[in-house]
Amino acid sequence: MVPALEKILAATKSMVFFGGAGVSTESGIPDFRSVDGLYHQKFKYPPETMLSHTFYETHTAEFFDFYRQKLIVHGAKPNAAHLRLAALEREGKCRAVVTQNIDGLHQAAGSKTVYELHGSTLRNYCTRCGKFFPVQFIEDAAGVGDGVPRCDECGGIVKPDVVLYEEGLDEETMENAVHAIRGADTLIVGGTSLAVYPAAGLLRYFRGENLVVINKQPTPADAMANLLIHAPIGRTLDPDAPIEV
Template sequence: MDQRLEELIAKSNNIVFFGGAGVSTESGIPDFRSVDGLYNQQWKYPPEQIISHSFFEADPEEFYRFYRAKLIVKDAKPNAAHLRLAKLEAQGKLRAVITQNIDGLHQAAGSKNVLELHGSTLRNYCTRCGKFYPVEFIAESEGIPRCECGGIVKPDVVLYEESLDQKVLQRAVRALEAADLLIVGGTSLAVYPAAGLLRYYGGRELVVINMTPTPADKLATLCIQQPIGQVLGE
């Protein structure tokens, strides 16, 4: 536990947390861009190509093969970082979690106001009739998962080439504008447009918790290069 961080948390009443893949690595979910991350494992195509909208349209079978193998995570549990953030929200200090993750672990930990910039693997919809399907439907199906109406069941996940949900973005901007402490954790801030949201933060105190340097470090009140669960855990 970092003493300076705890002092900043203690004196803040409108905290926003902005997080990425590094928040979930301690729950056993691999980070896309780390050295041993998904991007460096062998597939016929680069992962960023497979999880693009055009690839989904052109070769849905290969898309779902990769999606089941790499993006649906079974048995992952919230770690100390997820649990601490949920506790801060329950105490009335944390107002929003803005996440680039699609694993639903913040909600599993008890966080209520979670703004999922890139959607969630837990929500899946028929592209034809809109019927909802849980993650198990895709995980347990083979080939291209289809609704009873015949339409393809697609995860509610923002693929490359797709735009972010405007309502979620607007809520994130409003949360950042009102915050008095922004904690950025487990993200290299390399993915746009998500990383560009930080410019809407108007508060004074910025904390960055990430294993590697980020573009926000030079603006930060405090930079901590340690695993986030270890830092936020009590």
């Protein structure tokens, strides 16, 4: 635990958490940009290409093969960061979680107000009729025909409800995130390099008293932070962690 952070949390009345991939790495989900991340692995095409809308349209079977291998995660459980944020919401302190992650772990931990900027692997919908399907439906399609999941009612392609490269963020989700951040007295930014826009641009809407940045590597927001912590976010947010970070 970090006493300076606990002091801020004790005084806050309207905190918002803005997080990225680093929040889930302690749950065993690899990030994209670290040394061991997705972008440093070798594939037939760059990951940015394989996760683009164009690739989804033109190489649909290959897209789903890559998606199933690298973006659907099995057995991941919420870590101390997810659990602490859910507890802070129950206490009436955390107003919202704004996340770039697509794993659903904040909701699994118990957080109710979660704005998923990049969507979720847990939601999948037919691009023709709009019917929703669970993630298992995408997985089960791997052994059927070309591996492209198709709606069992109309035959349309079932697409993950995630924002691919070249696609815009959901307007309502962005508006809700902006509203929450603008009204917060404390903004905690954690587990994100702040390299992905437009999500990273949300920080400019913060007007509150305390900006806390928790990330193992430097970020563009470090110089603006009232409190800067270069440490794993789970251990930092865990009030019972035996080691002070």
